[in-house]
Amino acid sequence: MKVLMVDKEKCTGCHQCELWCGTEIASISKELATAINETPQPVPRVYVEGKPFAMQCRHCEEAPCLDACPNGTMRRDPETGLIYVNEPTCIACWMCVMVCPFGIINPSSSLKVAIKCDRCRSMGYPICAEVCPTGAISLVERKDYRKKKF
Amino acid sequence: MEFIQKKTADNAAERFLPKAADKGTKLAWDRFEGQLPECGFCESGLSCRDCLQGPCISNPFRDANKLGVCGKDKDVLAAQSLLKLVLKGTMATLDQVGDFVEGVASGGVKPRDKAAADRVIAEIEALLKDGGAGMKKAFPKALLAAWEEAGIVPQGVAKDLFKASQKTEGGVAGVEETLFWAFKAALLGAFARKLQGDLKKAVFGAAPAEIEVDMGILKKDTATIILYGRFSPVLKVKIAEAAAKKKVAVMGVCTDPLLLPHVFAPVTSYGSQELPLMTGAVDLIVVGDQFVNPSLAAIAAEYSVAVVPTETLKDQNPDVFAKAIVEKALNAFGFRRSIVRDIPDAKKTALMGLSAADLDMKKIAAALAGEKIKGIAILAGTNNVKFTQDLPFVTLAQEFLKDGVLCISEGDAGVSLAKYGFLDPGQSEKHCSQGVAELLKTAGKNLPAVIDLGLAENGGLTEFLLALSAAAGKSIKELPILACFAEANRSAEAGEALSLVAMGVSTYFWPALPVTGSPKTMDALSTLCRLKFGAGMIVDTNKKREPLAKAGMILKVFNRVADPAAGDHPWTDWKK
DSSP, X not given: OEEEEXXXXXXXXXXXXXXXXXXXXXXXXXXXXXXXXXXXXXOOSOEEETTTEEEOOXXXXXXXXXXXXXXXXXXXXXXXXXXXXXXXXXXXXXXXXXXXXXXXXXXXXXXXXXXXXXXXXXXXXXXXXXXXXXXOEEEEEHHHHHHOOO | OOOOSSOBSOHHHHTHHHHHHHHTOOOHHXXXXXHOSOOHHHHTTOEEOSSTTOOEEOOTTXXXXXXXXXXXXXXXXXXXXXXXXXXHHHHHHHHHHHHHHHHHHTTSSOOXXXXXXXXXXXXXXXXXXXXXXXXXXXXXXXXXXXXXXXXXXXXXXXXXXXXXXXXXXXOOOOHHHHHHHHHHHHHHHHHHHHHHHHHHHHHHOOOOEEEEESGXXXXXXXXXXXXESBOOHHHHHHHHHHHXXXXXXXXEESSOSEETTEEOOBOSOGGGTTHHHHTSOOOEEXXXXXXXXXXXXXXXXXTTOEEEESXXXXXXXXXXXXXXXHHHHHHHHHHTTXXXXXXXXXXXXXEEOOOGGGSOHHXXXXXXXXXXXXXXXXXXXXXXXXXXXXXHHHHHHHHHHHTTEEEEEETHHHHHHHTTTTTOGGGHHXXXXXXXXXXXXXXXXXXXXXXXXXXXXXXXXXXXXXXXXXXXXXXGGGSOEEEEETTOOSHHHHHHHHHHHHHTOEEEESSOXXXXXXXXXXXIIIIIHHHHHSOOEEEOOOTTOOHHHHHHHHHHHHXXXXXXXXXXXXXXXXXX
């Protein structure tokens, strides 16, 4: 299974991943100039915070959000192992938000759904990795990710 | 994140792209692809580097960083992004004027009309000092009143540029106020361009000339110098004089082609400025700053072309400098004999540098009133790698002429169009509708399909608009004129576009100006400007619109088809 790896040495905190995730994934228009003015405001699935560091869902092997979800809205794709939100059935109870150890699930009060990264599972390549100008975000096999020394 | 499949519509230029790829020479198009995706915050005008607490952004998708450290919001950031562009553009114009005045004052050239030259220089000095009273007389009272009401009448460098630049430093000026400072700076630039044109007329005289353009004009067996970009006309003349004595050819790229009696024939347009070096038929280039890609130095080194910069910290005597340049070119020609001179077979005749004085404005006004033509389109600006080079200009000109719209070109757009024969008097009937063709036959001598007013620094556009307004007995905003910066690139073009809007000409601008992050700024550029000046700035946010669709969009306005954008032009009910 491939996961996103973020190199903290390369992340400059430019927020491009947030901007393009918000445009390509979260917005209705998919065009930056119009997405900027959409209401409700599009919610990116990646957050640049701290050192700086880009954070998105880790698609945990033992995912607490899957266990906490009371009605099976949070699901794992059996083929890819990626975890995603089945939005039509979300009851906005925010249990997943409470249990996520990385704090990356966004409780959208306007849309009444939990919003999180599905690693662009329906696209060829994750948008955040594609737009990162320094190559800080890359897509790697989970076993290689585990071998890497940070 | 737009990848451009076809780089250029210019066959002569396209020929060199595989050659560059084979040799590993990186051109503007390659570097553009390397930059993708470009910073979305900067593109939308939502970034700021005005102080050292930043850089800041206004993140459209997160609440935590919607405001900069100092509190600038998206609207102020976007309006200031435009203001900064315009300031830089106006300074580019003033720099050229300064060079010219200095050259004339030093006695480097003998003006044809000394009294007129002295008068214009005095006016330029007055303009820079306090806005000058002389220039204001040239504009109709109603237009001046509108500018007075908006507070954008130029008052000199200190009150226009210095004050305007401080709006980016702090204060609580909102979108409207910031935009009007941008308009004020833009008008100062427009005034300076008009005076520069007047000075050129007084010093060199003004007459259109039929010249040859495109890379086919390069020579196989003659030492060749290309002048790149804008720099002192006096130095250009000195180089031309010294070169003529030694039988060295002098041509130009992005430089004024006409300083009579000297002609600096345009070798290509801005977008493909690196390619003439790849022909091997250029021995030396003299480069200014404006409109010159820094990449030229590396490509020149690759093809053993000597490079001489004009704008250095140390002043040089133009006579001695020009002679040294020509000697250097001859030397370079000598040791470059082994290099193959691969000159494409592309050459077109072009009538360039027309002015209002060469045109029968009464006939043009009558054609508008009698509906022989639907309107006038101004095609201006240079190339931009975000579009297939020249394609927007060519498509717009083709569609407009076919549909009965008279086309005027200004700046490098003229060179772009000349490469496809639009400026060739012999080919004018090929492109035009009957109405336009008839008008071209009567409105001037030997006119081509597109009327070229020369580079922006000739101030030809302002002169044309004022003359047409006088001939038609209507204000500029009441005349069906639209301007299109179809492939805009330089800050000077943003400034020029704003000055056209202030004069009453609605202007289409591609690519989108860095204001798209702020709906309020976008709205002010369209609605507020229409209210104040009777013309708006149309910033198209649809990046996928093809040139043909752009032409269709603008033709709808010329054809007075019901359209929300068209409804606001004062001339849409002009038929009545």
